[in-house]
Amino acid sequence: xxxxxxxxxxxxxxxxxxxxxxxxxxxxxxxxxxxxxxxxxxxxxxxxxxxxxxxxxxxxxxxxxxxxxxxxxxxxxxxxxxxxxxxxxxxxxxxxxxxxxxxxxxxxxxxxxxxxxxxxxxxxxxxxxxxxxxxxxxxxxxxxxxxxxxxxxxxxxxxxxxxxxxxxxxxxxxxxxxxxxxxxxxxxxxxxxxxxxxxxxxxxxxxxxxxxxxxxxxxxxxxxxxxxxxxxxxxxxxxxxxxxxxxxxxxxxxxxxxxxxxxxxxxxxxxxxxxxxxxxxxxxxxxxxxxxxxxxxxxxxxxxxxxxxxxxxxxxxxxxxxxxxxxxxxxxxxxxxxxxxxxxxxxxxxxxxxxxxxxxxxxxxxxxxxxxxxxxxxxxxxxxxxxxxxxxxxxxxxxxxxxxxxxxxxxxxxxxxxxxxxxxxxxxxxxxxxxxxxxxx
Numbered sequence: 001x002x003x004x005x006x007x008x009x010x011x012x013x014x015x016x017x018x019x020x021x022x023x024x025x026x027x028x029x030x031x032x033x034x035x036x037x038x039x040x041x042x043x044x045x046x047x048x049x050x051x052x053x054x055x056x057x058x059x060x061x062x063x064x065x066x067x068x069x070x071x072x073x074x075x076x077x078x079x080x081x082x083x084x085x086x087x088x089x090x091x092x093x094x095x096x097x098x099x100x101x102x103x104x105x106x107x108x109x110x111x112x113x114x115x116x117x118x119x120x121x122x123x124x125x126x127x128x129x130x131x132x133x134x135x136x137x138x139x140x141x142x143x144x145x146x147x148x149x150x151x152x153x154x155x156x157x158x159x160x161x162x163x164x165x166x167x168x169x170x171x172x173x174x175x176x177x178x179x180x181x182x183x184x185x186x187x188x189x190x191x192x193x194x195x196x197x198x199x200x201x202x203x204x205x206x207x208x209x210x211x212x213x214x215x216x217x218x219x220x221x222x223x224x225x226x227x228x229x230x231x232x233x234x235x236x237x238x239x240x241x242x243x244x245x246x247x248x249x250x251x252x253x254x255x256x257x258x259x260x261x262x263x264x265x266x267x268x269x270x271x272x273x274x275x276x277x278x279x280x281x282x283x284x285x286x287x288x289x290x291x292x293x294x295x296x297x298x299x300x301x302x303x304x305x306x307x308x309x310x311x312x313x314x315x316x317x318x319x320x321x322x323x324x325x326x327x328x329x330x331x332x333x334x335x336x337x338x339x340x341x342x343x344x345x346x347x348x349x350x351x352x353x354x355x356x357x358x359x360x361x362x363x364x365x366x367x368x369x370x371x372x373x374x375x376x377x378x379x380x381x382x383x384x385x386x387x388x389x390x391x392x393x394x395x396x397x398x399x400x401x402x403x404x405x406x407x408x409x410x411x412x413x414x415x416x417x418x419x420x421x422x423x424x425x426x427x428x429x430x431x432x433x434x435x436x437x438x439x440x441x
Contacts, residue, residue: 070094070108076279077115077243091115093245096280097416109416111337114246114274116290134192137216138169140233143226144310144394145177147205153264155323155371156304161225161392163299163310167200169232177202197221217397227310227393246274246291247284251332251363252437255314257298260324262372265298269435270314278411282338283380286316286410287399302372302389309390315399317344317412318376319353320388321369326352326430328438329375331364333414340364340377341415346426347385348373354426361420365438367428375426379406380413 073094074080080091093115094108146161154160166178167188175188188202197210198219209219209226216235219226231239249272257268274291275284292313299310300322314320317340319327331340339362344355346368353368353375368375376385387405390398402408 070110073108073110075108077113077117077245080115081118081243086115086118088116088118089114093279095282109337111247113277114248115243116246117241117243119241134196134198134211134216136234137232138190138192138198139171140231140236141169141228142230143167143169143219143228145200146225146227147207147223151305154262154301154303154305156306158304158306160301160306160308162308163227165203166229167202167226175200175202179203215397215401217393217401225392228397229310229312229394231397244288244290245277245279247277247333247336247338248274249332250335253316253330253332254435254437255316255318255320255329256327256435257296257311257314257320258325258327259298260321261369262301262322263298263324264301266296268294268296268298268311268314270294270316272316275316277414281380281411282414283411284316284414286318286377286386286412287313287396289313289396300372300389303391307392309393309395309398311395313396315376315388315410317364317366318374318386318388318410319366319368320374320376322373322389323371324369325433326367326369326428327374328431328434329364329366330435330438331366331412333362334359336362337416338362338414339417339420341413342377342380343383343385344368344375344377344426345383345385346370346373347376347387348389351375352426352428354424354428354431357420357423359422360417362417367431367434367438368426369428375428377412379408380411386410 073092074083075094077093080086080093090112092110093113095111097107097109144163145165145167147164148162149159150162151157151159164180166180168176169190170176173189173191175190177186177188186202188200191199193199197208200207200209207221207224209221209224212218212220217228253272255270257263259265259267270289271293272291273293276288276290277284294313297312299308301308302322317329317331319329321327333339339360340357344353344364344366346353349371351368351370351373353366355375356365366375372389374388376388378384379386387403388410390404399410403410
């Protein structure tokens with residue numbers, strides 16, 4: 001079993017993935033072992049060659065059985081779910097190998113991925129949201145309410161919104177409000193009026209706001225604004241019913257966003273335990289935080305002091321900063337069948353950055369910052385680095401809408417592993433304070 005799964009032989013294109021070290025995923029790890037055990041029984045016991053120590057690359061029977069099994073695998077999470085009888089958990093999916101030099105284009109390889117969103121959506125539900133229905137969208141959502149402006153903390157003298165209240169909407173017109181200055185908590189009320197505006201009452205304020213964008217992530221009124229932090233129950237439920245596949249990671253993968261310059265609050269670090277893998281494109285979503293843990297929270301004041309973006313996560317594979325110290329990102333896909341197929345280049349205002357590619361481009365170290373800048377992966381199929389900086393609002397929501405200027409999704413192209421030389425490029429002078437796990441090992 002160890003020879004088969006951990007040290008694949010020529011002709012045995014079975015790719016293994018391993019889970020992170022989190023104890024809360026013990027059941028998932030057990031599923032993983034059971035899946036591999038089942039595969040072992042399939043490829044050894046049922047092939048009619050009980051004396052085989054491994055899958056034989058020259059045996060017609062082995063190759064035929066293996067090819068038959070692979071050909072029946074679903075090609076995506078959506079296909080798997082629509083076949084029916086699927087439970088959330090680890091499943092084998094057939095992933096097409098596009099660029100492996102030792103095999104022709106179009107070879108399908110089995111990869112073990114974690115599949116979510118197994119409940120098939122009914123009808124043509126649109127999770128991107130057209131004009132929002134606030135009666136159904138607000139319950140369960142959380143917002144930052146801004147009732148003050150400030151010209152402090154930015155690289156210019158323009159005024160930007162300041163979050164003064166944290167609001168959580170409940171059903172039946174109830175909302176829970178936390179005043180930022182002293183963390184005092186109150187229960188308030190909300191209602192949607194006939195003209196489509198929303199009336200908010202708590203503490204000493206009685207405000208009217210209305211949606212400002214089709215995405216439903218911004219509310220505004222007279223000298224007041226609110227920005228979504230977390231989606232409501234209805235929208236979150238729609239998202240969770242979308243079939244999705246995730247790649248488990250076994251080595252540290254993280255991104256940081258340090259305070260300093262025009263970044264205020266507490267330094268942020270996001271650790272990624274699984275990343276969303278889009279099929280058949282073979283791209284990783286940089287802004288899916290479903291399987292992450294994060295410490296810290298901060299906000300960036302940009303556009304010469306005119307806008308404020310709040311952060312509770314940092315993008316995967318991206319080192320982002322603003323007029324302060326360097327940020328760091330580590331990508332480590334060792335233990336998976338995938339490697340990175342992108343460059344990491346400076347982007348934004350006055351950016352700087354560098355990257356190290358190691359271990360056949362499975363292990364990438366990135367450092368960078370700038371004046372509203374970053375060192376970021378190039379967009380798939382291009383040589384253009386992706387710009388992660390945003391406008392007013394919360395980054396978790398704004399990143400889902402795509403780049404601030406391009407409106408393209410934040411993606412990292414990956415491919416199956418093949419031999420590749422180590423390389424280092426770029427320049428970022430202040431890497432001495434990098435996290436220990438970021439350093440070369």
